[in-house]
Every structure is written in structure tokens, then in C-alpha cells.
Amino acid sequence: MRARAVEAAPRHVTSAHATLTLWEALASTVPAARGAVVLTVRGAAEDVAAACDAPLAASAAAALDELCERTGPTLATVLECTACGQVLDVPLDLEALASSAQTAHDEGDPLERRVVWESGEVVVRAPTTSDVLDALTAPDPARHLRERCETWPPGADTTADVRARVARAADDLTGLAGATVRSSCPGCGRDVSADVDVVDLLTERVTEQARALLIEIAELAAAYGWSQESVLAMSPVRRRAYLDLVRTEW
Numbered sequence: 001m002r003a004r005a006v007e008a009a010p011r012h013v014t015s016a017h018a019t020l021t022l023w024e025a026l027a028s029t030v031p032a033a034r035g036a037v038v039l040t041v042r043g044a045a046e047d048v049a050a051a052c053d054a055p056l057a058a059s060a061a062a063a064l065d066e067l068c069e070r071t072g073p074t075l076a077t078v079l080e081c082t083a084c085g086q087v088l089d090v091p092l093d094l095e096a097l098a099s100s101a102q103t104a105h106d107e108g109d110p111l112e113r114r115v116v117w118e119s120g121e122v123v124v125r126a127p128t129t130s131d132v133l134d135a136l137t138a139p140d141p142a143r144h145l146r147e148r149c150e151t152w153p154p155g156a157d158t159t160a161d162v163r164a165r166v167a168r169a170a171d172d173l174t175g176l177a178g179a180t181v182r183s184s185c186p187g188c189g190r191d192v193s194a195d196v197d198v199v200d201l202l203t204e205r206v207t208e209q210a211r212a213l214l215i216e217i218a219e220l221a222a223a224y225g226w227s228q229e230s231v232l233a234m235s236p237v238r239r240r241a242y243l244d245l246v247r248t249e250w
């Protein structure tokens with residue numbers, strides 16, 4: 001008797017219903033609030049209003065967990081070198097990204113940092129989705145966001161060093177929501193970096209998965225007259241077997 005290879009099941013099988021529910025929730029929300037939607041759908045916040053008041057870093061961490069469950073630990077991404085235009089394939093290590101965010105989280109208060117110098121103190125608060133939504137209505141959103149999240153003493157006479165420390169504290173509190181990926185360009189040798197928006201990456205992935213599911217449902221409904229619910233109630237294996245039959249007949 002010989003051992004035969006079997007196709008390994010994905011590490012995490014996300015149900016078709018869960019995929020369609022998440023896709024609908026993401027598609028019916030403005031991009032800036034999608035992280036809050038992920039927190040809510042994953043049960044980490046009571047409702048979207050509560051999730052909007054959670055730190056962006058928490059929404060991004062929830063999106064990263066969801067992405068890992070759907071894609072596995074590595075996500076293929078592409079970057080374009082701004083110097084020579086070459087397109088680079090960059091595998092994004094999601095688990096490393098998650099652990100680096102966790103380390104930053106463990107190093108201090110995830111909600112607030114205090115930058116202290118001889119004559120004053122600045123309190124920096126972690127930005128939330130509500131802060132971003134509000135900032136987007138301002139003429140200079142980045143500045144508005146800083147002003148919302150930083151409390152400076154009146155008439156503070158600050159140095160470049162203090163401003164740099166405040167900026168660093170703000171970056172720490174943004175956490176995973178401000179992640180970047182770096183690579184070296186094989187074409188020109190320069191370093192290439194790009195922002196990594198995990199909520200965007202998750203939205204793209206869930207949209208692709210939902211579209212594939214909707215195509216399967218539509219094909220089986222057209223072929224056999226089955227309802228969406230009965231198609232979704234099948235195991236993925238059975239759904240795939242029926243699809244193979246339909247596609248062979250055609």
C-alpha cells in the first residue's frame with residue numbers, strides 16, 4: 001500500500017456566511033470606518049459606534065488577525081520602486097507584523113503617552129476612527145488629527161527634540177495602523193518602502209473571496225434552481241463537486 005498525498009485543508013476555514021457578512025459590512029461603510037467594522041464583526045466591540053472610539057491600532061490588529069485567518073501567514077504584495085519604476089514582488093510576513101505591533105503595545109500604555117521636559121508635558125492620545133472621521137472634514141486632516149490627539153500646555157516653548165519625541169509617541173500609538181513594508185530594489189539597489197494598510201488589504205481579500213462565492217452561488221442557482229441559502233449550507237467540498245459537474249456539462 002502506498003501513501004497518497006491529500007490536499008491539505010486550509011489552516012482556517014472561514015465560513016461562506018462569515019465571508020459574505022463581512023464583505024457586505026465593509027462594502028457599505030466609508031473606507032475610514034472599515035477597521036471599526038472589522039472590530040465589530042469579530043465581536044471585539046459592542047457596535048460600530050463603540051468600535052469607532054477604539055484606537056486605530058486595535059482595529060488594525062483585528063484586521064490583521066482576520067487577514068491571517070483568510071490568507072495564512074504570508075501575503076503576496078507588490079511595490080513599485082519610485083526611483084526606477086520596477087515592480088517588486090514582496091511577500092508580507094503577517095505574523096512578523098503582528099508580533100512587532102504586539103511588542104510596541106507591550107512597551108507602554110496603548111491609549112496614552114506623556115512626553116515630559118523641564119518646563120512642561122504633552123499628553124498624546126491614541127487616535128481612534130472617530131478622530132479620523134472628524135479630521136477628514138477639516139481642511140488639513142493630518143494637522144487636525146494631531147490637534148485632537150495632543151494636549152500641549154498653553155504657550156509651551158518647545159524644542160525640536162520635544163517635537164520629535166511627541167511625533168514618536170504619536171507613531172507608537174498609531175501602531176499597526178501606520179505600518180510600512182521595506183525592500184531593496186533589484187533594479188537600482190535603492191530602498192523601497194510603502195505604507196501597509198491592513199484594513200485595505202483585508203477589504204481587497206474579502207471582496208475577492210465574496211465575489212468568487214457569489215459566482216458559485218449564481219452558477220449553481222442557474223443550473224439547479226437552488227436558493228442562495230441551500231448553496232451556502234453545503235460544505236465547500238460538496239459545493240466544489242457540484243460546480244465541477246456543472247462546468248463539465250457546459
Ligand SMILES: [Zn+2]
Binds near residue numbers: 081086187190
Ligand atoms: Zn528601483
